[in-house]
Amino acid sequence: MPERFADQVVLVTGAVQGIGRAVAERVASEGARVALLDLPGSPVSGVAAGIDATGDRARPYEVDVTDAKAFGSCVADVAGAWGRIDGLVNNAGVNGPSAPVEDYPEDEFDRVIAVNLKAVWLGTRAVFPHLKRAGGAIVNLASTAGMAGYPGRAPYSATKHAVIGLTKATAVEGAPFDVRVNCVCPSGVETPMMLDAERAAGADRTRVREAFLASKPLGRYARPAEIAALIAFLLSPEAGYITGAPYLIDGGQIARP
Ligand SMILES: NC(=O)c1ccc[n+]([C@@H]2O[C@H](COP(=O)([O-])OP(=O)(O)OC[C@H]3O[C@@H](n4cnc5c(N)ncnc54)[C@H](O)[C@@H]3O)[C@@H](O)[C@H]2O)c1
Numbered sequence: 001m002p003e004r005f006a007d008q009v010v011l012v013t014g015a016v017q018g019i020g021r022a023v024a025e026r027v028a029s030e031g032a033r034v035a036l037l038d039l040p041g042s043p044v045s046g047v048a049a050g051i052d053a054t055g056d057r058a059r060p061y062e063v064d065v066t067d068a069k070a071f072g073s074c075v076a077d078v079a080g081a082w083g084r085i086d087g088l089v090n091n092a093g094v095n096g097p098s099a100p101v102e103d104y105p106e107d108e109f110d111r112v113i114a115v116n117l118k119a120v121w122l123g124t125r126a127v128f129p130h131l132k133r134a135g136g137a138i139v140n141l142a143s144t145a146g147m148a149g150y151p152g153r154a155p156y157s158a159t160k161h162a163v164i165g166l167t168k169a170t171a172v173e174g175a176p177f178d179v180r181v182n183c184v185c186p187s188g189v190e191t192p193m194m195l196d197a198e199r200a201a202g203a204d205r206t207r208v209r210e211a212f213l214a215s216k217p218l219g220r221y222a223r224p225a226e227i228a229a230l231i232a233f234l235l236s237p238e239a240g241y242i243t244g245a246p247y248l249i250d251g252g253q254i255a256r257p
Helices: 018-029 044-051 068-082 106-134 154-177 192-199 202-214 224-235
Strands: 009-013 033-038 058-062 087-090 136-141 179-186 246-249
Touching: 009 018, 009 068, 009 106, 018 033, 018 044, 018 087, 018 224, 033 044, 033 068, 044 058, 058 068, 068 106, 087 106, 087 224, 106 136, 106 154, 106 179, 136 154, 136 224, 154 179, 179 224, 192 202, 224 246
Parallel strands: 009 033, 009 087, 033 058, 087 136, 136 179, 179 246
Antiparallel strands: none
């Protein structure tokens, strides 16, 4: 595989599993040095060691991305250790419970906003000064829930719409410095988040899965590696003229009449 990220430093949040892990593994396989961020107490060290046991090319950080100070210190540490930052993937996210809008628990609403939206801004804020020095790229995780309203998931849907707006505004601010900012909008990726959402349906689990798969013309969930391939492209110089763009990767779901 050609080394599109040789000498580059990329941070990935939520890197222990699912899409984030697939992104970290993908960009590392193409030459990047990767900082993997995930919650305190998570097995992020083991995931980083699986990429590079020496620690030279993969560094784990136990950090809650909603903690502005901790996220900022982590970014400073990465820049200090490796001398540069070229990319950030704001991937960490939570589903929150599924509940009608009038019953939605306020503390859960706040948590979904904090992880899925505020932390995207916190990460962007922390890396922007580094990216502005020599150019770079950010990819944010939005969703098809950022393009349509999913009943029972108003806060999640609200954050993903907001991430698209944050992406566009940040892209315009970053453009004079050759800092590109894009987001991807997946739907139904075979990750622990998706499987947890199925499990939450309890006895209806099979029916929920079948309905979900039936909503997609391609008739299956995406593999995390397929989302990672798009994110790696958007981070890479091959995407040099792409900024401010939300990229659908949904098996044709939104295209269906
Ligand atoms: N799976 C899907 O079908 C799907 C569809 C559309 C969008 N997305 C988005 O893609 C992203 C990744 O989803 P996934 O399915 O891989 O999720 P996942 O739940 O499988 O993995 C998310 C990772 O983020 C970490 N994380 C959560 N909160 C954190 C915090 N506060 N600080 C640091 N790390 C934290 C978790 O520990 C976990 O390792 C999310 O933003 C999600 O909303 C997923």
